[in-house]
Structure formats: C-alpha cells, structure tokens
Amino acid sequence: MSDGNLQSDVLETPCAKKPKIDHENEKNGNDNQIPLNTFTPTKVLSNNTNRKTVFLLGKFKDKSGVAIVILEKNAFKEEELSSEGYFSAETRVHTFFNNDIYGNFECYPISKINGVKTTVIYPATDKHIAKYSKQEVHIVLESPDCYKNLTLPHLQKEQFNLQWVYNILEGKSEADRVVYDNKCEKEGFVLVPDLKWDGLTKESLYLLAIVRQRNIKSLRDLNETHLPLLKRIRDEGKKAILDKYNVAGSQLRIYFHYQPSFYHLHIHFTYLQHEAPGIYAEKSHLLDTVINNIEIMNDYYNKATLPFTIREMDPLFNIYETNGYVEKIKRIVNK
Numbered sequence: 001m002s003d004g005n006l007q008s009d010v011l012e013t014p015c016a017k018k019p020k021i022d023h024e025n026e027k028n029g030n031d032n033q034i035p036l037n038t039f040t041p042t043k044v045l046s047n048n049t050n051r052k053t054v055f056l057l058g059k060f061k062d063k064s065g066v067a068i069v070i071l072e073k074n075a076f077k078e079e080e081l082s083s084e085g086y087f088s089a090e091t092r093v094h095t096f097f098n099n100d101i102y103g104n105f106e107c108y109p110i111s112k113i114n115g116v117k118t119t120v121i122y123p124a125t126d127k128h129i130a131k132y133s134k135q136e137v138h139i140v141l142e143s144p145d146c147y148k149n150l151t152l153p154h155l156q157k158e159q160f161n162l163q164w165v166y167n168i169l170e171g172k173s174e175a176d177r178v179v180y181d182n183k184c185e186k187e188g189f190v191l192v193p194d195l196k197w198d199g200l201t202k203e204s205l206y207l208l209a210i211v212r213q214r215n216i217k218s219l220r221d222l223n224e225t226h227l228p229l230l231k232r233i234r235d236e237g238k239k240a241i242l243d244k245y246n247v248a249g250s251q252l253r254i255y256f257h258y259q260p261s262f263y264h265l266h267i268h269f270t271y272l273q274h275e276a277p278g279i280y281a282e283k284s285h286l287l288d289t290v291i292n293n294i295e296i297m298n299d300y301y302n303k304a305t306l307p308f309t310i311r312e313m314d315p316l317f318n319i320y321e322t323n324g325y326v327e328k329i330k331r332i333v334n335k
C-alpha cells in the first residue's frame with residue numbers, strides 16, 4: 001500500500017495516535033556481560049553446518065540449572081568488504097596451497113568484524129532442550145476437531161512462557177531496540193528486531209510485530225474482526241522498515257508461523273533474499289494470503305485444516321501419535 005493509503009488509514013481511527021519510530025536505535029544496547037568463560041558445554045544438541053549454527057547444552061560455573069548457548073557465524077555485511085574491514089592490512093592470511101591459478105587460504109580478519117552471534121537461554125527448561133535438539137520431524141494435518149481436542153488443551157497446559165513478550169510490550173526489555181510502537185490496545189503493535197537478528201545487517205533483516213492484544217493465540221483465532229489490525233501491521237510495519245532500513249515493502253516476506261513457538265500473536269518480517277529458518281511451505285503463512293482468505297470467508301481459520309510440523313521430542317507428538325495421526329518410524333541402529 002502507498003504511503004497515501006497508510007496516511008488515510010492512520011487518520012481514520014484513534015489507534016493511529018502516537019506511533020513512534022526510533023531512528024536513533026543503533027548498536028549501543030546495554031553491555032551486560034555474560035560470563036561465557038564460565039560456561040562448560042556438556043552436549044551438542046544440534047550442529048547445522050549450512051546455517052553455521054551450533055546449539056550447546058551446558059552449565060555456568062557455580063550456577064544451578066542448565067543453559068543453552070547458541071553460536072552463529074554472522075552473515076557478511078557488504079560495507080565491511082573493504083580496506084577498512086575484511087581487506088585491511090591487519091588481516092592475517094594462512095596459505096593452504098597454491099596450484100596454478102588456484103589458491104586456498106584461511107583469513108583471520110580484524111576482530112571487530114569477526115563476531116559470533118551468541119544467544120543464551122538460562123535457565124533452560126526441558127522444553128527448550130527438546131526444541132533445540134536435532135530430531136525427526138513429521139507433518140500433521142490439523143483439522144478444527146484436532147485443534148479443539150488435541151492441540152488446544154495441550155498448549156493451554158504446556159506452552160512456552162510469554163514473559164519476554166510482555167516485557168517488550170511494557171517497555172521493560174529491548175526498549176532501545178524498538179523500531180516502531182503503536183500503543184493502541186486494540187490495533188496497536190510493537191515492531192522489534194527478532195532475537196535471531198543483530199538489528200544491523202540488511203542482508204539478514206528480521207523483525208517481529210507483536211500485537212498489543214493479549215488474547216489472540218495464533219492464526220487459528222483470526223477472523224474478520226482482526227482485519228483492521230492485520231492491515232495496520234502490514235502497512236505501518238512496511239513503512240517503518242522503509243523509513244529506518246531503506247528496504248521496500250515489496251522486498252519483505254511478511255508471515256505467520258503455524259504452529260508458532262509462542263502463543264501470543266506475532267508476525268515475522270524478513271528480507272526476501274534472506275532464507276530465515278521457518279520460511280518453508282509447511283510452516284509459514286503469508287500475511288497477505290491470510291488477509292485475503294479471511295476476506296473471502298470470515299471464519300476461514302476456524303474451519304481450515306492446517307498442516308504443521310511436529311518434532312518427535314515435543315510432547316504434542318505423543319498426543320498425535322497416541323491418537324493415531326502420526327507414527328514414529330523404528331530406526332535400526334547399526335551395531
């Protein structure tokens with residue numbers, strides 16, 4: 001939608017008041033140190049060589065409980081591919097071999113551009129350990145009855161804590177990272193860099209729009225009453241990203257996850273050329289398609305059979321397995 005349309009939407013409702021765009025939000029977040037040198041890994045939960053990400057289980061010295069540490073090699077930032085960055089005089093080079101016109105080296109660039117993105121979850125629960133462990137995955141077709149009788153009772157009992165979401169909505173955490181904030185309780189939302197993004201590298205841009213309403217769990221709950229909210233998120237989110245990061249709305253992938261990990265409605269905004277985790281057909285639902293489906297049939301998401309992926313270590317897998325919707329394949333272990 002053009003800025004003109006956004007303006008007219010904004011003028012139509014009281015929810016348009018006081019949205020805030022934070023242009024000053026740069027990499028100056030508080031520097032609370034984590035004692036990484038006191039972390040002892042006890043198990044590699046998963047090691048993804050494509051994404052260059054490793055998930056480690058372990059313990060911090062003198063701390064009870066376990067922690068998960070996620071290490072990820074950063075994407076290249078184009079502005080660092082210069083004589084000030086990667087090709088600086090301080091870059092050290094180790095030669096593996098030269099053969100005719102071919103050469104193979106390992107470079108050690110200056111440490112400033114050599115950071116490893118590090119995420120710490122402490123204390124980590126069994127659910128976190130299950131989520132980050134390498135395991136078999138299946139697709140389940142969730143009919144409305146399956147949702148009502150199997151998924152919903154499970155997630156009401158056993159879902160990830162939403163405190164981090166409420167902290168963002170109440171300005172208690174990540175306040176210096178907020179890119180846009182529409183404070184309307186009904187149609188407002190907060191746009192913030194995703195945990196997985198450094199907030200700087202355009203090539204891997206990843207933001208989340210978290211709605212202010214607290215009673216919408218997921219896609220399943222959406223109907224025509226939510227259309228103004230969804231359109232506002234789409235239009236104001238695109239505009240805020242264009243203003244701050246100079247990325248056009250047509251270069252964004254804007255989508256829901258189903259099932260999400262966190263049952264408080266939120267929408268993912270990623271750079272189209274960035275292959276973020278969870279963008280594949282079995283998990284992501286484009287916001288524009290969701291809006292269109294609801295416009296065609298207001299209770300579409302109440303009636304639809306929705307596929308979702310389920311991992312064998314997830315307790316919901318046992319529920320679907322017990323009810324005969326999915327089967328674990330017995331694997332033969334070579335002796």
Ligand code: G7M
Pocket residue numbers: 164174192193194195196208256257259260261262263278
């Ligand atoms: O799969 P689901 O749609 O529930 O995705 C949740 C998203 O929230 C993921 O992309 C996470 O990386 C992101 N996320 C999770 N946590 C715990 C945080 C957090 O504390 N801060 C931010 N900014 N994003 C988070």
